[in-house]
Amino acid sequence: MEAPKFSVLIANYNNAHLIGQALDSIKRQTIQDFEVIVVDDGSTDNSRSAVEAEMASFGGRLRYIYQSNGGVASARNAAIMASSGSYLTFLDPDDYWHAERLEAHAAILDQNEAVGLCCSDFDRLHEDGHVEQHFSRWVPFPNFPFEQRISREDSLRWLLAVNFIGTNGVTIRRRCVQAVGLFTESYRQAEDYDYWLRCAVNTEFYVIPRVLHTYRIHQGGLTKNFLENCEYSQRVVLYFAETYEGFIGSHGLGGAVRSAIARRWYEIGNLSFEGGDIRKAFGSYLTGLRSEISFPNVLRFLSVAARKTIRLGTFGSLSRERLARHS
Structure with a gap:
């Protein structure tokens, strides 16, 4: 069986009430050449039944893996190891993609073999309904190299200045993942930042200044601290x-x-x-x-x-x- 173009990796913990919207946003993608791997990191809610209820609509392209709670890095690593796609991409279960998310990333990676990591802009949705665009807040630099190949050195310089990457807006070429390895499981937070820095040592980046997913801000979430x-x-x-x-x-x-x-x-x-x-x-x-x-x-x-x-x-x-x- 031929491997899919994309492996969509979801690390879930107690998001049964929201994961349906995340999965629905994957089904609405303009590119349908993908597999979806949900790793349930020891959820105590009805996440399993919420995911299983969606399986038929994916036609065999959705897999559910349960593991004891080990943290988000552990769950992402399990998803990486279970994946087979040429491009690995992430979606958190409480967020959702816009319909052109995969198509926009595929267009960049297909045409730029030297680029191993592609990322895009996103909306930050607060609980009160307020929406702010990520790049407008965190990348207030007039010379940021949007829509062009960024060398390893420049990728690192920008990452060291500000972590401009949102995990749900990242797609990584498999050979880059193989070179970098897995997420560092000892980090309770910033495990994604660590991974992007390591990626920058190994490959060129490309940044799309276009909103392609929505990220929810939870008052009680880890990002609040x-x-x-x-x-x-x-x-x-x-x-x-x-x-x-x-x-x-x-x-x-x-x-x-x-x-x-x-x-x-x-x-x-x-x-x-x-x-x-x-x-x-x-x-x-x-x-x-x-x-x-x-x-x-x-x-x-x-x-x-x-x-x-x-x-x-x-x-x-x-x-x-x-x-x-x-x-």
């Missing part, structure tokens, strides 16, 4: 810098890596400050200063430290005034 996500992202970058030290040095990426590490320490500091952990905040700022010895970074440290010190002083004055007023 910005501090934890930022800390995991920093862990990913630090490990990447150590593991790929030779590649980074030989391709002139040392400055980009150091800048990314310093910038993320400031982000951790800011989030810690807003959460009330002042000691951790200023400790992170100092670590950020030590991470990159450069004039711009010294200015950044002085600016951040001065602003936070002023805020602390203002808060202290207001607190004393309130105490005096009530004494």
Whole structure:
């Protein structure tokens, strides 16, 4: 039996109420040359019956695999190992694709053999119905190389500056997956960021500035914990810098890596400050200063430290005034 063009990989955990919409968005694709693999990561709801109810409509192209709970990276790895398509692509069970999603990605990968990873823009749908376009928020750079092949070095530079990739908007050529390997299961968050960085070492990227899927923002979801996500992202970058030290040095990426590490320490500091952990905040700022010895970074440290010190002083004055007023 001939392998399909696409393997659509879904890692599911307790999304029985939403996975039907995700699967329906796959059925509506303008390209129908695909297999769908749902790996259920130990769900305790009726996910199995929700998926099985859709099997007949897929005509044998939908597979359901159950495993004990091991996390999203483990579930994605199980789906990768069970897949057979030329192109591997991801869809979370609580999100959905637009009808041309597969066709748009196939057009790029079919015509650009050197490109191993293609990604596209998406809408972020909040629980209150508010919608924002991902690239307009996270890639405010006028020179971002949309709609062109991006070299490994430039892909890494942009990824280190901002993780512009949404997992549901990614398609990866099988040979790239074979070179990169599997997702790192020890990461509770940012396992996708780690994977994109590793992909960039191995292949060229292509970014489509067109909204081709919708991503739901859940108030109780993992993505709500910005501090934890930022800390995991920093862990990913630090490990990447150590593991790929030779590649980074030989391709002139040392400055980009150091800048990314310093910038993320400031982000951790800011989030810690807003959460009330002042000691951790200023400790992170100092670590950020030590991470990159450069004039711009010294200015950044002085600016951040001065602003936070002023805020602390203002808060202290207001607190004393309130105490005096009530004494």
